[in-house]
Amino acid sequence: MVDNTRSDGERTEGKRFETGRAEQVAAGPRGVLAAVGIAVEQMGPVRGVRALSQVNQAEGFDCPSCAWPDPKDRHHAEFCENGAKAVAWEATRRRVDEKFFAEHSVDDLRRQTGHWLESQGRLVQPMHLSPGDTHYRPIGWSAAFDLVAERLRTLSDPDDAVFYTSGRTSNEAAFLYQLLARTLGTNNLPDCSNMCHESSGIALTQTIGIGKGTVSLEDISDHADLVVIVGQNPGTNHPRMLSALEHLKKRGGRIVSINPLPEAGLMRFKNPQRPSGVVGRGTALSDLHLPIRVNGDLALFAEVNRRLVEQNAIDQLFVNTYCADFDKAVEHWRSLDAARIAAATGLTDDQIREFVGETTRAKSIIVCWAMGLTQHRNAVSTIREIINYLLLRGNIGRPGAGACPVRGHSNVQGDRTMGIHERPTPEFLDALESHFQTPMPRESGLDVVDSIRAMRDGRVRFFMAMGGNFAAATPDTQLTERALGAVDFTVHVSTKLNRSHVVADRESLILPCLGRTERDRQEAGEQFVTVEDSMSVVHASQGRLAPVSDNLRSEPVIIAEIASRVLGDHPLAWADITEDYDRVRDHIESVVAGFEDFNTRVREPNGFVLPNPPRDGRRFATVSARANFTVNEQTELEIPEGHLLLQTVRSHDQFNTTVYGMDDRYRGVSGARDVVFVNPLDLEDRGLRDGSRVDVVSIADDGQRWMHNVTVLAYPTPRGCVAAYFPEANVLVPLDATAAESNTPASKSIIIRLEAIDTGARSGVR
Numbered sequence: 207m208v209d210n211t212r213s214d215g216e217r218t219e220g221k222r223f224e225t226g227r228a229e230q231v232a233a234g235p236r237g238v239l240a241a242v243g244i245a246v247e248q249m250g251p252v253r254g255v256r257a258l259s260q261v262n263q264a265e266g267f268d269c270p271s272c273a274w275p276d277p278k279d280r281h282h283a284e285f286c287e288n289g290a291k292a293v294a295w296e297a298t299r300r301r302v303d304e305k306f307f308a309e310h311s312v313d314d315l316r317r318q319t320g321h322w323l324e325s326q327g328r329l330v331q332p333m334h335l336s337p338g339d340t341h342y343r344p345i346g347w348s349a350a351f352d353l354v355a356e357r358l359r360t361l362s363d364p365d366d367a368v369f370y371t372s373g374r375t376s377n378e379a380a381f382l383y384q385l386l387a388r389t390l391g392t393n394n395l396p397d398c399s400n401m402c403h404e405s406s407g408i409a410l411t412q413t414i415g416i417g418k419g420t421v422s423l424e425d426i427s428d429h430a431d432l433v434v435i436v437g438q439n440p441g442t443n444h445p446r447m448l449s450a451l452e453h454l455k456k457r458g459g460r461i462v463s464i465n466p467l468p469e470a471g472l473m474r475f476k477n478p479q480r481p482s483g484v485v486g487r488g489t490a491l492s493d494l495h496l497p498i499r500v501n502g503d504l505a506l507f508a509e510v511n512r513r514l515v516e517q518n519a520i521d522q523l524f525v526n527t528y529c530a531d532f533d534k535a536v537e538h539w540r541s542l543d544a545a546r547i548a549a550a551t552g553l554t555d556d557q558i559r560e561f562v563g564e565t566t567r568a569k570s571i572i573v574c575w576a577m578g579l580t581q582h583r584n585a586v587s588t589i590r591e592i593i594n595y596l597l598l599r600g601n602i603g604r605p606g607a608g609a610c611p612v613r614g615h616s617n618v619q620g621d622r623t624m625g626i627h628e629r630p631t632p633e634f635l636d637a638l639e640s641h642f643q644t645p646m647p648r649e650s651g652l653d654v655v656d657s658i659r660a661m662r663d664g665r666v667r668f669f670m671a672m673g674g675n676f677a678a679a680t681p682d683t684q685l686t687e688r689a690l691g692a693v694d695f696t697v698h699v700s701t702k703l704n705r706s707h708v709v710a711d712r713e714s715l716i717l718p719c720l721g722r723t724e725r726d727r728q729e730a731g732e733q734f735v736t737v738e739d740s741m742s743v744v745h746a747s748q749g750r751l752a753p754v755s756d757n758l759r760s761e762p763v764i765i766a767e768i769a770s771r772v773l774g775d776h777p778l779a780w781a782d783i784t785e786d787y788d789r790v791r792d793h794i795e796s797v798v799a800g801f802e803d804f805n806t807r808v809r810e811p812n813g814f815v816l817p818n819p820p821r822d823g824r825r826f827a828t829v830s831a832r833a834n835f836t837v838n839e840q841t842e843l844e845i846p847e848g849h850l851l852l853q854t855v856r857s858h859d860q861f862n863t864t865v866y867g868m869d870d871r872y873r874g875v876s877g878a879r880d881v882v883f884v885n886p887l888d889l890e891d892r893g894l895r896d897g898s899r900v901d902v903v904s905i906a907d908d909g910q911r912w913m914h915n916v917t918v919l920a921y922p923t924p925r926g927c928v929a930a931y932f933p934e935a936n937v938l939v940p941l942d943a944t945a946a947e948s949n950t951p952a953s954k955s956i957i958i959r960l961e962a963i964d965t966g967a968r969s970g971v972r
């Protein structure tokens with residue numbers, strides 16, 4: 207039995223918190239106030255205004271928050287409340303220096319919450335934890351690089367090393383990083399994508415021959431008739447998407463939202479960038495909201511597809527000309543069981559009929575999705591079924607139509623394009639080999655979950671993280687922390703202190719780096735880096751704020767310094783490659799398809815768009831050279847009597863494991879994160895009330911996992927489905943509960959039960 211007694215939860219013991227009425231409107235003046243407030247608090251008025259005025263401007267930096275694209279005609283303030291928080295969090299004046307580390311032992315730091323650790327400010331000097339020591343101690347840069355090089359040189363097998371990447375890393379850093387790992391001889395390059403859109407990449411590659419979306423921003427704002435938003439909470443996680451949706455609505459387009467929760471950003475939007483958004487009721491968004499049961503989407507889309515075929519509402523010419531395996535799919539749809547569909551979706555026949563009606567009335571349809579689809583055991587099947595839905599009516603490769611997996615981290619897509627992937631394609635490795643005249647490892651490396659397994663089994667001796675917070679972002683917190691702690695040597699390139707830095711039991715190094723917002727000056731002058739957004743637009747990002755300390759290094763420099771110590775001049779001149787990042791881009795141009803004239807084209811104000819064969823010409827690089835219909839068997843989870851299905855979500859006050867504060871304004875929660883949202887009837891069944899305290903217990907083949915002392919909140923979520931916050935709820939996610947084919951942690955289908963501690967309502971609640 208696994209008893210996860212410590213959760214990284216932000217305990218609210220003894221504190222009052224309240225849940226007010228959930229907001230019905232996203233953004234608006236309260237959003238603007240919140241944004242400016244946090245900027246001034248963290249940076250002061252001058253630096254704050256300077257920082258916010260440069261977000262997502264052609265001459266400024268790419269917002270470090272989400273990967274939503276920038277419109278060509280940018281507003282002066284092209285940022286959102288949550289983008290502003292991300293900027294303020296990075297550009298803060300608070301610092302964590304050697305004095306801080308002298309005052310706090312690693313044991314002390316381990317007892318703090320993730321929120322407290324990050325709130326202490328920016329890391330400003332390299333810190334070293336020696337084996338057996340109680341404190342991190344300062345170390346010079348050169349000694350730190352020598353140490354990393356030494357640890358790499360003495361590995362008996364390059365596959366004993368794991369190189370993790372989070373999605374904020376620039377293209378330039380990512381390219382150098384994968385080259386370092388592969389030249390050493392390993393493909394152990396897990397990244398946050400493994401926990402994020404891996405399921406999308408796999409499903410899209412199988413069906414349409416490219417692991418990316420097929421639409422542009424203008425397709426949504428200017429061309430689509432219908433946008434279906436499924437398993438995504440744009441109001442919180444991609445707020446600038448709401449402006450595009452507002453455009454769509456203004457010209458008569460329609461929106462269907464499919465989500466167990468009635469998220470504020472799916473309902474109404476007040477555009478804070480226009481006066482009418484500050485007063486007035488805002489724009490109504492969803493025309494149809496389907497409150498689907500968690501993990502009911504495969505059943506829903508299969509049933510809709512069945513009905514489209516039955517009504518002969520399909521684009522037969524497109525299907526005949528461009529697709530394969532249509533007949534097999536039709537045969538499967540004919541075999542669907544109506545009772546199973548109803549049970550899985552929790553939707554009525556009328557609701558499904560309305561969705562079919564929206565579909566047949568729309569000439570051009572875009573489906574947008576995010577983590578609500580990708581983090582289930584059957585995620586890959588679900589996304590393939592959505593591609594079936596698009597193919598049936600020819601909704602790929604024409605204006606206003608297509609697939610839109612909305613990416614998370616601001617450069618997660620670019621990192622993949624640069625080769626951050628534990629299973630690189632043979633073509634990519636061939637290109638590296640031929641350009642660098644160096645053999646590249648061909649065996650698949652470890653993804654995130656397999657890295658944790660390898661750490662647990664003592665097979666990892668060296669772990670490096672290019673950003674991110676591996677310990678908190680991954681499943682099975684207690685097991686993962688122990689596994690990461692037992693690695694001989696860990697090195698974290700980071701901007702802020704986090705949980706991953708303080709779980710080490712052996713030797714660890716923290717290397718503080720420049721953030722997106724900061725000026726990066728090298729030999730050849732001020733540098734910019736490049737990123738790729740959700741819609742395959744590659745553009746420049748240049749920070750202009752004074753760095754919080756002169757002692758920071760950029761990510762590309764840190765990688766090159768380490769590489770030059772281990773590899774010398776092999777396979778490139780590491781010692782001077784970062785004097786001018788144009789040199790890195792020249793190598794990228796030679797290796798990665800679509801980057802011709804990289805250094806010229808990326809200097810255009812809006813960058814350039816990478817080629818996308820399905821979008822550009824209905825060309826599909828699949829084995830059949832066609833877009834593939836697929837047969838996706840229904841695979842509902844069996845939920846034992848008395849149990850519930852838990853999904854984990856982000857609040858409006860966090861960026862992944864970075865918790866800015868304890869409020870979730872749009873869901874009406876303030877001052878607490880140790881809560882679980884439950885349908886009132888499910889509470890009644892259990893003799894619980896809004897405000898009761900419970901233990902949440904997840905069940906799996908290898909035993910139970912616990913999240914202790916959590917407050918239940920009555921909430922409009924479908925019966926049998928509950929929600930809690932990520933990352934705290936990761937204590938409940940079994941390491942082996944992953945999606946078929948993508949190995950993504952199924953952190954949105956966790957089977958749990960609630961065990962009452964105190965059935966009374968807590969004082970101070972509502």
Ligand SMILES: Nc1nc2c(c(=O)[nH]1)N[C@H]1C(S)=C(S)[C@@H](COP(=O)(O)OP(=O)(O)OC[C@H]3O[C@@H](n4cnc5c(=O)[nH]c(N)nc54)[C@H](O)[C@@H]3O)O[C@H]1N2
Pocket residue numbers: 271272273288289402436437438439440442443444464465466467469498499500501502503576577578579613614615853854855856857858860861862954
């Ligand atoms: N401010 C802010 N911005 C962010 C982030 C952040 O933490 N904060 N994170 C970034 C990252 S890395 C990512 S990947 C994205 C994440 O963006 P989202 O995917 O929007 O993030 P989640 O909070 O995980 O929300 C998942 C949504 O799916 C719904 N959902 C859950 N299960 C199901 C299901 O079975 N079916 C359906 N139809 N819906 C379901 C949930 O109710 C919720 O609305 O956002 C990025 N942007």
Ligand SMILES: Nc1nc2c(c(=O)[nH]1)N[C@H]1C(S)=C(S)[C@@H](COP(=O)(O)OP(=O)(O)OC[C@H]3O[C@@H](n4cnc5c(=O)[nH]c(N)nc54)[C@H](O)[C@@H]3O)O[C@H]1N2
Pocket residue numbers: 324371372373374375398399401402403577581614615672673674675676679680681699700701702703704719720721722761854855856861862863864932933935936939953
């Ligand atoms: N239960 C559950 N688990 C999940 C999810 C979920 O929905 N539910 N979502 C998953 C998803 S979609 C993702 S993407 C992962 C996220 O996993 P990660 O990407 O690993 O985590 P983040 O919280 O984004 O990382 C935050 C840390 O990044 C560092 N950082 C910030 N900016 C920079 C920078 O510019 N450079 C460097 N070097 N470091 C920087 C800071 O030190 C900060 O503490 O979590 C996954 N885990």
Ligand SMILES: [Mo]
Pocket residue numbers: 398401402403613614615
């Ligand atoms: Mo993500």
